[in-house]
Each structure stands twice: as structure tokens, then as C-alpha cells.
Amino acid sequence: MQTEAGEMAASQPVSVLITGANRGLGLEMVKQMVEGPNPAKKLFACCRDPDGSRAAALQTLAKKHPNIICVVRLDATDLCSIKQAAQQVGSLLGTGGLNLLINNAGFLAKATLQDTTPEDMQGSFNTNVMGPMNIIKEFLPHLRTAAKASEVPGMSSSKAAVISISSFLGSFESVKHSYSFIPAVSYRISKAGLNMLTLCAAEELKKDGILFSVLHPGWVRTDMGGEEGEIDAPESVQGMLSVMASLTEKQNGAFLDYKGNTIAW
Ligand code: NDP
Numbered sequence: 001m002q003t004e005a006g007e008m009a010a011s012q013p014v015s016v017l018i019t020g021a022n023r024g025l026g027l028e029m030v031k032q033m034v035e036g037p038n039p040a041k042k043l044f045a046c047c048r049d050p051d052g053s054r055a056a057a058l059q060t061l062a063k064k065h066p067n068i069i070c071v072v073r074l075d076a077t078d079l080c081s082i083k084q085a086a087q088q089v090g091s092l093l094g095t096g097g098l099n100l101l102i103n104n105a106g107f108l109a110k111a112t113l114q115d116t117t118p119e120d121m122q123g124s125f126n127t128n129v130m131g132p133m134n135i136i137k138e139f140l141p142h143l144r145t146a147a148k149a150s151e152v153p154g155m156s157s158s159k160a161a162v163i164s165i166s167s168f169l170g171s172f173e174s175v176k177h178s179y180s181f182i183p184a185v186s187y188r189i190s191k192a193g194l195n196m197l198t199l200c201a202a203e204e205l206k207k208d209g210i211l212f213s214v215l216h217p218g219w220v221r222t223d224m225g226g227e228e229g230e231i232d233a234p235e236s237v238q239g240m241l242s243v244m245a246s247l248t249e250k251q252n253g254a255f256l257d258y259k260g261n262t263i264a265w
Contacts, residue, residue, distance in 0.1 A: 012245065013099035013158040015042040015146070017089060019076055019135065020105030022047035022055040024222035025165065025240075028233040029102065030058065032241055034065045044089050044098075046074035046105075048081070076105045076131025077123075086138040097145025100157050100244070103132040103164035103194075108224050112183040120186040128190035132164050133197055140205075147209035155211040155249040163244055164198055166214035166255065167191045173264035195255060195265065202253035211247060215240050216257040 016033060020026040022045075030045045045062065047055050050071045062069040070092060074085040089098065107127035109120035147160035157163065168174050169184055170191025195214050202212040217236045221229035239258030246260065255263045 012038045013040055013161075014096055015044070015093060015098050016040045016100045016102065017044040017046060017072075017098060017139065018102045018104055019046045019074055019131070021045035021071075022049075022058045024224060025217055025220060025233055025237060026102075026104040027058055027061075028237040029104065029241070030061060030069065032234070032237050034061070034068050036241075039068060041068065042092070043069050044072050044085075044092075045069050046072045046085060048073065048075040048078075074135075076135065077126040079134050082131075082134050082138050086142070089139070090142055093142055093145075095145070096149050097147070097160070098139060098142035099146045099160060101135070101139055101143065101162045103135060103162065105131060106165065106167075106224065107190075108184060108187045110182065110184045111186070113185045116185045121189070124186035124190035125193070128187070129193040129197060132194055136162055136197075136201055140210075143210050144208055150209075155206075155209060155247070155252055157211065157244040157247050159211075160209060161211040161213070161244070161247065162198075162201065163240075164194055164212075164214050165217055165240075166194050166198075168216045168257070168263055170195050171255070171263055171265060198255075199253050206249075206252055211249065211252050213247060213251055213254045213256065215243060216255070216263055218258045 018026050018029050021030050033040050033043055045058055049055055050073050062071050072085050072088055075081045107123050109124060111120055143160045150159040152159055169188045198212045198214045217240055219225055219230045220236045221227055221232055236258050243256055243260045257263055
């Protein structure tokens with residue numbers, strides 16, 4: 001694949017971690033990453049209840065690919081479980097570290113400002129901002145190992161990267177034309193927070209060679225997106241994986257959609 005600048009895009013990541021991997025976009029990412037033409041060697045598929053019925057589809061997929069998929073318990077709102085997951089993943093990673101971390105788990109409350117409850121705001125903030133922040137901090141040693149182990153110059157998602165799944169609803173620019181349609185105040189605030197977290201991380205950690213970007217998956221027909229969404233999960237994920245594979249240091253701190261278009265902050 002050629003990037004905008006004409007450089008050859010990097011190869012696929014060897015090790016990948018995805019949060020919220022038991023359904024929706026997360027599960028589809030796992031599917032495409034293990035069943036595509038150039039599968040990851042090790043894929044840590046995280047979910048908050050690996051033994052529960054909501055993880056049944058993921059467990060079935062993991063049984064089909066036992067050498068690649070490792071199901072890991074991780075609740076984005078629980079620092080203890082994040083620390084345990086980082087330890088478990090660290091013990092299974094080789095000297096190559098963790099190449100790609102995808103913060104996908106998300107929480108949506110659709111209420112207007114007047115209807116938003118403290119629980120909506122707390123839930124959105126804990127899952128969509130605090131979760132990714134704690135996950136980035138706890139997995140940083142594994143990402144640093146990957147960046148150091150690579151002999152390829154520059155940045156890429158196959159070397160060391162954190163991609164967080166945000167939303168155009170977190171864009172300040174989008175509010176005027178989308179608010180009446182989807183208010184989702186707590187979600188918008190939290191995704192704007194996730195965007196800022198990403199920009200701060202991109203700035204602070206560029207010296208370590210770790211790339212940070214946020215992606216908008218499109219309006220997708222999942223439990224969260226609803227039946228009236230514009231695209232299906234396979235199309236969204238195919239687009240996002242292709243965008244991820246094309247990222248270089250030029251997109252460190254970028255906000256892109258699943259087609260690779262830049263979204264205004
Ligand atoms: P779904 O509602 O289908 O799936 C959400 C996933 O997040 C589930 O796996 C869920 O796990 C997991 N999750 C929620 N809370 C936590 C938590 N505390 N810890 C760990 N996992 C958790 O949503 P989508 O697949 O559609 O969304 C994926 C991402 O894409 C989200 O970040 C969302 O904000 C974003 N997005 C989606 C859009 C859409 O149209 N679908 C549009 C824009 C952005 P569990 O089964 O345990 O609840």
C-alpha cells in the first residue's frame with residue numbers, strides 16, 4: 001500500500017492488543033487480523049468477562065486460532081485488571097514487545113445536557129478517557145520494547161503504536177451540524193477528552209518512537225451504532241486496518257476516519 005506521501009507502508013504488526021474485543025468492531029478487528037492474508041503472530045483479545053456469554057463468539061474464534069489469539073481479562077474501568085493484563089501480556093510477549101495497542105472499548109450514553117446523569121458522565125469518562133489513559137501507561141514498557149527492538153526508522157503501526165477508536169462526535173467542529181441528531185453530551189465530552197489524551201501522548205512519547213492516532217470508524221451497525229448505521233462492521237474495520245497500516249510519523253497525533261480522511265478537531 002502507498003501512503004499519501006508515496007512511501008511504502010510498513011509491514012503488519014507482529015503483536016497486537018485490542019480492548020473490547022468480544023463484540024462489535026473489536027470482535028471484527030480480531031477476525032480480520034487473524035483471518036486476513038497477513039495475520040498477526042500474537043493477538044491479545046481483551047474483554048471484561050472472558051468466561052461470560054458475551055464472550056462466546058470471541059472464545060469460538062480463539063479456539064480456531066489457538067496459536068495466535070490469547071483472550072485476556074481487561075476491564076477498562078478497573079486499574080487492577082489493567083495492571084494484571086499488562087503483566088500477563090508481558091509474560092507472553094517475546095523480546096519484540098507489543099507493536100500495536102488498539103483502545104476500542106467504549107461506552108455511550110445518548111442523553112442531552114439536561115437529561116445527562118452523573119452516572120452517564122462518570123461511565124463515559126471512566127471507560128473512554130481514564131481507561132485508555134491507564135492502559136497506555138501500563139502497557140508503555142511493552143510498547144517501548146517494541147520501538148527499541150525495531151530496526152526500521154520512523155514510526156508505524158507495525159513498529160509501536162497506540163490507535164484509539166474515537167468518534168466524530170468528539171469533534172468540536174461537528175457539534176453545530178450533528179447535535180440535534182445525536183446529543184450524547186457525556187460521550188462527546190469523553191471522546192474529545194480521548195482526542196486530547198492522544199495529542200498529549202503523541203507529543204510526550206514521540207521521542208520513544210511510539211505513534212499515537214485517533215480513528216473514527218464511521219457510523220457502524222453494531223450494538224452501539226444501531227441498525228440505522230451507514231455501514232457494517234466488516235467495511236469499517238477493513239478501512240481502519242488499511243488506514244492503520246498506512247500510518248507514518250506524519251500522522252502522529254492525527255484524527256482520521258476509516259477512509260483515511262482527516263477530521264477537524
Ligand atoms: P459495541 O457497543 O458494539 O461494543 C462495545 C465494546 O466495548 C464491547 O466489547 C464492550 O464489552 C466493550 N466495553 C464497554 N465497556 C468496557 C469496559 N469497561 N471494559 C472493557 N470493555 C468494555 O460498540 P462498537 O463496537 O460499535 O464500538 C467500538 C468503539 O467504536 C467504541 O469506542 C465506540 O465509541 C467507537 N465508535 C463506534 C461507532 C459506531 O457507529 N458503532 C461510531 C463512532 C465510534 P461488553 O460486552 O463487556 O459490554
